[in-house]
Amino acid sequence: MIQHGGFVVFEVRRRRQTKKNITEDLAGYLFMTPTILVMGTFVVLPILYAVYLSLHKVKLLGGIEYDFIGFRNFTRLVDDERVWIALWNTVQYVIIVVPTQTILALILAVTLNSGIRGRNWWRILYFLPTVTSSAVLALIFMWIYNTDGLLNDFLTFLGLPTYNWLGDPQVALKGIMLMNIWSTAPFYMVIYLAALQDIPQTLYEAAELDGANNWQKFIYVTVPLLKPVTFFVIAMGIIGTFQLFDQSYIFSRGTGGPNNSTLTVVLLIYQAVFRNLQIGYASAIAFLLAFLIITISLIQRRFLGSDKPYS
């Protein structure tokens, strides 16, 4: 559900090639060998192989055969209606889930940080859904979303209209959104909470001396100082939501239904590989997704980028 990733910063410095430096470099690479080997085998090689696959039509059953077809897998992407439906669903999902969960996480963190009694208990309580496996959550929510389920009972109690959450294409994806916001927001809340405790108290005191009220302190001190964390939260959120798979897989039993309303890009990749045995085409879709995530991350870096607040 949440993709934890690390940012590795390589600092490349040009040095003069002296003998001492060469041995130093060698020692450095020696220390890195385990990582390079593991990353190479499990990250770099699969990527290269995916490039190779995406340019081929692969026959998998009854003896593997590769048939070079150039960029035909990619041109097929443009033509495939389901790719666009999946993309649109995924984008919709990202646009709604990422801001909501970020804002919710921030609000939860700030309220917790404001000195509520039994803060640790609240923190544990909030964090529980994140600890639960997403597959289990999806199954529990399928009960809640049942037409005779808890949510509809609650809505009737409030006198609101009820929905067929799992069967109606109009609301099926919204159901997954709701569940995911509920379960991921607390994870980012914990990150925000840690960052909030890092903000020096002196800044708030200074703001108070300038006559700022609580709201102004939040908007002009807290939010800007949290900017680097917000960048991280949004970046991780976008990557995680673009890779939505397990929930929609469980909700729709792998079909992406009803009426393609829960079809996501990763689910489409899964279907292409395991259902239709078209690994070449699946690689092409995977590259489309990778391209999308990279582009959005770069754009976002432009806007939220730098690590320094008030820049």
Add this chain to the structure above:
Amino acid sequence: MLKFIGIALTIALSIISCHSLPIPSNYTSSQVVNIKLSGWGASPSEQKLLKQVLQNFETQHPNIQVKYEEISDQYMDVMKTRLIGEAAPDVFYLDALEAPFLMSQGVLEPLEQYITPEFDSSDFEVKLLESFKYKNQIYGFPKDYSTLALFYNKKAFALENLSNPPATWDELRTYSQQLTIERQQDGRISQYGFGEIPELARQVYKIKAFGGQVVDDQGYAAFASEAALKGLQLVIDQYQKDRSSVQKSDVGTNSASEMFGQGKVAMTIEGNWAIPFLNDSFPNLEFATAELPRINDVKGTMVFTVAYVMNKQAKHKAEAWQLISYLTGKEGMEKWTGTGFALPSRKSIAQKLGYNQDILRSALVAGVDYATTWQVGKYPAEIMNNFDNQFISVMLGQQPLKQAMERSQAVANKQIKAME
């Protein structure tokens, strides 16, 4: 550091090499052969029955040991992946729906050569055996089958003074309206007339009744023809205009038998699998079965069948055939179908077990003669998914039937073309 890596490597290598060495105990007891068998998960009692049948086989063939492995979810996805990875079992279940694709890919062993006269392959229902033939070769023998029949709630019928099950689809619709009842005056309907499953697997006979077809001779989708639409319109009209039918999720259930068992619908169309389920889960339910109502004055129903097939890569083919021929042979099939979980695909066993006299099962058995086999060409997933997706949106009134079917047919055919 290096020393440590060296030691670790040695340990790892020795473990790996030991693992691939033949285990000596295998060879001591006079060449016992292991046969791997896979199927999908079923109810615990059905699972127990299969274990018993396999045990009987093992006592008769002491040189063969059967290792049964159940694949509980996404059976075909798992099976295809294992076939590619050359890790597939020697013998496995294959649904008729998926058979054309696997048979065309050359991953199954043709079984013609193994058949002995005493196996008596002419005893099988021809229609069922046909499903596993490809280019004049037989690739599997059906282990059992089920057709669809109309299940109706006797109490609900008696309350409305209905004595006979509907014989035509028009009758079914008038009955449904009569049986759609609001018991408490709260605006919520407590019992609907008919429980509908809007999936292609349950609609093909309606398409056929007017002369339509699901796939054409080349295996492309063809369900948007005028004739096919006529059949499908019946479902839509009942759901939207009469409002006397519901889908399973409308009433918060997971299957047609569940909504029927809970009394949310008075009639539904289900197969043999529903009988043990209803008896187990709803012992107080009084229900009966009947042949499906005629549509356009044509009798029709679906038949679903599953066969045992052999992996082409199987190492011990002779022993694998022994297993298949026992399980689908007269003795094994009688044991397997004797308790009523499934209907026997051999005519002689059907006669022996007397299912054509059974009150609940006679309607199912009668259907096999005029039933349509649930098989839609080499690319069932494309045809099914596109149909089901669009058909649901028609049910919900989001688009007209003709437009939806034409669209899904076009999309399905585009996908099939890209795969060929």
